[in-house]
Amino acid sequence: MAEPLSTPAAPVPPNHRFDIGPVRYPKLFGATTVPIPMSDGAILTADILRPGDGAGPAREPLPAIVNFTPYNKMLNRHGMRWNDTLRAVGRRVGSSDRRRFTARDVLHTPAGGILEPFVINRTAVRRGYVGLMIDVRGTGTSTGTWDFFQPREQQDYLEAIAWVREQPWCNGEFAVTGISYGAIAALITAGLRPEGLRAVFAIEAGEDPMRELGLTGGVPTPGMLLWILAVTGSKWLPSVPGLLRAGMTGQFLRDRIADPAGWVRHAIEIGLTERHPDSFLNPMWAGKLARFADITAPTWIHGGWHDVYNRSNFRMFDRIPLSGGAKQVVVDDSYHLTVGSGLGAPDSPQAIDELQCAWFDRWVKDIDNGIDRYGPVTVRRQGDGRWLRHPVFPDPAATRQRLYLNAEISGAAAHAGTDAGLSSTPTDTGSRLPLPTGRIRMASNNTGVMSMGVTLLFGRRFGTDDRHAEAGAVAFTSAPFTTDTVLSGPMNLHLNVEVEGADAFWSVTVCDVEPDGASVPLTRGALLSSLRAIDAAASEYVDGELLFPLHTLTAESALPVPPGVPFVVDIEINPTEALVRAGHRLRVAVSRSSFPRHLIPPWLRRTITGQAIVLDPEQPSYLTFRAAPAD
Template identity: 35%
Template sequence: VVNMTPYTKLASAMADLAMSIPGLSEPVLQFFRNIDFTGTPLSGLTDLTKAVGGGEMRNFAVDRQLVRGGYTQVVVDVRGTGFSQGTWQVFQRREQQDTVETIDWAAHQPWSNGRIGMNGLSYSGINQMQAAEKNPAALKAIFPVVPGSDIAQDIIAPGGGVGFNFLPLWLAAVNGTKFIPDLASALRGQFDMKWLADRAADPFTFIDIFLNAFASLKISDLSPHTQELLSRSSPMRTDLMGNPAKVRVPTFVVGGWHDLFTNSESKIYTAMPLPPGRKQLLMGNTYHVSSGSESGKPGLPPRLDVLQRAWFDKWLKGIDNGIDRYGPVTLRQQGGGWITSGAFTEQGTQYRRMYMSAARSGTSAINAHDGSLVPAPTPDRTSLTVAPGLASICSNDAAQGTAGVLHIINACGSDSRIQETAGLTFTSAPVNAPTSISGPINVHLTTVQDAPDGFWTVTVNDVAPDGNSSVVGSGQLMASLRRINDARSTRSANGDYIDAQPYLSLDQRQPAVPGQATTLDISVPGTSAVLQPGHRLRVDVYAGTFPKSLPPMPLLVDSGLRPQHLVLDPARPSYVNIGLKGNPGW
């Protein structure tokens, strides 16, 4: 079982050591599983502690249970990271080829039977998907946890806004740990001078691109590398775009509704041309660092390490253990419990529009405007104004951008009322019966900018009778990058977008004309949720989502951080196109 990591295999070794202390590690893991802050202002901390005991660490590090079960675990530092020589390629072509060559090497070792699996989370999950798309002969199964596929839209510049709080921390972590030397080799007199020279030649991989994006006032001032990253047809962007339709290897994807890569995870499952069973999807109500927090107890899925072992036993050893009959789609409904389904979007789901109205709903006291969400467009024409602000520092988006760390604070991760003080809210009447939300969502806005650009963010929320406003999903888009790539987008039966994919490319940029209407289609990643009786559906509209994302400086300068206007016009209505199942009563 091969794990390709950019975080230095020393980190994997340390995590393995911590989980392998006889008589101590298992009680400590059980202690973390039993910690429960539910009902307190820090209940989000429970998700982090339970993830430690939920098997996630055994997917990140060496899984001793796999080793005891007859597997050989191979942990490899990605080129240019950890103890490996070379320059860090960040998912590009040479790095992808390295993985294929590593698989071939492992398959031909005397301790190998030639059947290779891959595991790992986050970066290592993406690496698995890239390898599986090439279908090397020896690769027989993968188990990616929180993987991505469209890296530009997932984390680099979702909707055109650069991942401002995640990217610098992540780049600093990888670039920092790659300077930790192989002390064991050094003590043996085998210090790798080539490794040191490579580090000196490229000490801050990709950090220069990040800094250049915010140090350049005009697009023409952007460096060639930055412009390449922001151009859809460049070799760099091509390498960052996955194609799960090429995968033929049995694949078990683990994701989360608030994960950094939630945009890709359900799409990976849907796109793979594999029969259910040979492909599996498990989505929890989790963040990037809390996968597996809801597991290992009656009524919950097995721990991630248990599922991983069963997956490899089936596809590498040929053991008929029934894992191919699990799921195949196992989802934690937001607002409900765990369900299984034959497809990601529930059977019986029907897409419909819910229109934004300026009429007060009476459900939100402090905000830029309290509007309604109604089944038909209202006859009055109104313009509502929303301005950039800092309330989003305490938001679900900010929690997502910190990989889930900010979710510790309930008032930020689990309740949007602080963020909503700076937003436009549109809230439906309460539902009469349990109503499921299933599949991707699209928010269609008619907007007016006071400048050549603007940054729009939307969230879809479940509002409880006590006023708690919980984010089901979110999306964002720069007004000037609104042009949609129809070849990669999907529509519902009513003809409306349900997954509008923008080009996110400077050569497709269309600056807005100040004072003139600009239509935006903002995609919200696929989800599964249930509105309980008495709960309401809400759409929030904001002018930005700092610190999760910030426009590159040239686009930020064009926006002037000026107020933005949402036009509610029956001739050009603003609405959400959402998949519902049940009888909400509206």
């Protein structure tokens, strides 16, 4: 394996261009629905893209880039034909100034190169790699039963890779990559340490998908069921010519008929059954996680502040025991379907397909291109769109701060359910602020997050102005900042609360309030009161104060919720890096729902009645965060 540079060298800036060399192979040769037999009789299928010239595919063996997907590689293959056209259209649309992420930036996304690594990165293949996309078990044109990230699927990763390494066109070395599911699969693979693995490039992965998406704060996400429905539906759209060619038709049909709906029924049961065992974190979910501490291959993690997995980019980075530039984390101001928007612009990092190629060149081919002098933490700061390099995250210059919640009218949130204050000193008067009830407000940044950025096309209320959603919230707003201030890292909202029923749900959004009143979401968090128990050893403390609580979210650790008696909840707020300019305000909006980000099941909804924030001088409520003066 290539080693980090042994002699210190100057770090390179975020917009540095790494040399990936010219195209070595002018032609591409594809093989589709290639069968890969598994030890238990199931058959995975792969699309394989090899480089070559007029004489045919390259005769010398090359390293492979492997991407595991549940999203039906056949559909992706057909979509890949539009990559060049969509990239050209994205370039014509152009980017905004990126101070805020806008609808224009959604349309500009393909220009950043993301469509290449989503399937098979032709930029890399043309420079001397073999690209593979493999349908995971029970999806696309692969046989078997789909059970995402289960141990048998993880064994499939190893067996498929062993098959790849035995092929005459592979030199025995390979990298793994993917977006979302594929990125998680890549990290799981890396934690299994297969022989020949040289590098990982994980785009929008999650450390713990159920904690971050499926059961966020202890409440189901409706998007999870929609995702399962989409994967299950696409497994009925195989490559028929591929099945016939491989003689797999009978086995494919038997497996699909034996398990027609896959996870759909189980997902519905989890949502509708009171205290279903899988509606909590448990050993089954734990068995689907990557072993980050076991990863030894150089790893690139790429995420976004408004991605559904934005909670864990830095946690994954910190848990991987590598140094010397062999691990990198890049976080953009983007959503799940807009990753890479703006990359390739003069003041931004290189296009993501080229970054991936450069990363693999360094660690798979041992080309000293300097990419291990990048970062290792590279972020696009919210508020001004500036790309920054840090040695660690949060920004070492940021220190712990508190802002206290109070009942004083800020004068900046007349639109909110309740207008309240946020100040540097605790309140000296007691009060009780009930959370508003009312209709669901779909026009919100939570909808923007769950639509993966698509609904930003319908206006600012889905991305950069959450005032419509705040009509159903208590909005605690600070006085205008007197200096430019940078928020860096995770946050904790420490709330003293009181409820009337047997449980209560708390949804929190932290916003930068502009002088014109626009409430721009920066980050968010949520928690079900009965699941407020904290794993103290795994939580993050600064100067003895809780800053990033890790809730256990297990059935065994559920706590009683005493009606009419105040109690404390600590709500983890996802990390961010944001500039709050002088004249702007900071807002903490607390509500009792956040559909479609969270869906409170009917059985749970019946237990939730009134809920309120209790502002008590003896038991103050406050936001803890890190901040530093802007440079």
